[in-house]
Amino acid sequence: MAGMTIVQKILARATGRPSVAVGDVVEPAVDLAMSHENAALVLNQFLDVYKGTGLEPRIWDPSKVALIFDHRVPAESSKTATNQKKVREFAGAQGVTKFHDIRGDEGGICHQVLVEFGYARPGQVIVGTDSHTTTHGAMGAFAFGIGATEMAGVWALGSIFNVEVPATIKVVVNGTMPAHVLPKDLVLYMVGKLTAEGANFKVIEFHGEAIRKMPVSGRLVLCNMSVEAGATAGIVPCDEETLRYLRDEAGVADRLAPVLPDADAVYDQVVEIDAATLAPQIACPHTVDNVKPVTDVAGKGIHQIVIGSCTNGRLDDLEIAAGILRGRKIARGVRMIVFPASWRIYRAAMKQGILTDLMDAGAVIMNPGCGCCLGIHQGALGDNEVALSTTNRNFKGRMGNPKSEVYLCSPAVAAASALTGVITDPRQ
């Protein structure tokens, strides 16, 4: 019998079967079920499920549910505040322990909190009512986005219905990334190559020496943006670096049960990338797969720079930006907004002087959250304005204004461009 991909093996474990084949319809047990503010909608659907049954709505296992406020924090409207209040009360009543409220000691963007607190672990099945749940594949988990009504079913029964075992694209990245070329450049290049639907209904499994040498922070970027190629999930098989991160940074002392792909696993497609040949990349409006080398659009004027989000708001991202901006000034006419991915990162950046460096250059430091990335609040664009952002999407209207444009890039490109006021190659 042919070997299995990592996701096949995780699904076999989670369904108690010796093996599963691509295309099988399975109902895996869920190890972690995450929602953010849209838990308000999940709650609505959850209560609807129980309507007329005479049963009391109970979460199947409150220790496996994570609820994290990040999309609209602090609340931008009374409507949001009321939604958050309902979810907060529900979390309390159900005994949800992985509840991260709007707090400077343990809050942050859901996809950062899940890894920082050691909730996301190798071999798990993780579902989230957020498309960037793919991020947690960086920990060697099968992690994917679902809708709110699907999550209501998970809350009720602890399994996810009607999952088709996905085919897997193996992406092999060898070679050493050149200076000023970052994981964001690699994933933008990959999305451009695969296209926005190239991995639809499929998983991307990352291999190669460039991945093995990449810290968890970079792997999170790759898995986070795998969904921009349409992928159900991105996944990096667990290795020493994964275990180091969990032990040393996330404080996980428990015994782990990593799952690895078989050597003779069958892949739908194999894509090889030589990291040494990569240049800084940029995704141009209005699709994430409209990717070009930065040099192709160098000189384009910009109005707002955003550094942050679940994609590139980690400490190393802020360090790279501060390294470029330290002792210098952001060009007049350009505003830079920085959203660290969590309060832990915010505090570390504060202690290391990174936030001061960024502020001295002219950047505005915001609280951790998602608001700016998807045009909810904080950092909307004016008509005909252009943003250069380290976030993950540039669809028309993404940052709150369909008459604006969003370009996506690495923190190095963003910071280098902040100094000049035009899109700039950081290698210059």
Add this chain to the structure above:
Amino acid sequence: MPKVVLKLGNDISTDHIYPGRFMATVLPTETPAFAFADFEFNARLKAGQVPNGSVIVADNNFGCGSSREQAASCLKGYELTIVAKGFARIFLQNSCNLGLSTVICQGIEASEGDEVEVGATEVVNKTTGKSFPITPLPPARQAIIDAGGLIAYTRKRVLQKHGVTAA
């Protein structure tokens, strides 16, 4: 006969269908007000100029991006049918779960204003006289539709589980 009320291209994102800033609105009764909120089509919807059962035709990867279920519920509110060359995974799941009619039709050719008949196996463009085969939905999705949607399916499963426990 239903008409094509909107013709769209590739990669229509959920930001396009239901902008992020309206995500605090969650109830399926309230989301339709913000369908295509940043585009002229929203005014036509709200003015009652789009009859129930009308058809949106799109190319590949319709509904890509965010998992927000509002993108499906807002269209379901007008009982629209989406005929596309392809759908993004989460949007397709959300649509089947909520009962929004999604039809995969890889060869579809239609313009705004065309009269179209969406059958079980083909879409017939009555205006041009051409017909286009439908690709069946994945069985795992069709099963949810056949169960009357995901709420009904989940309710049944919850009752089954409870029955087993009580026995």
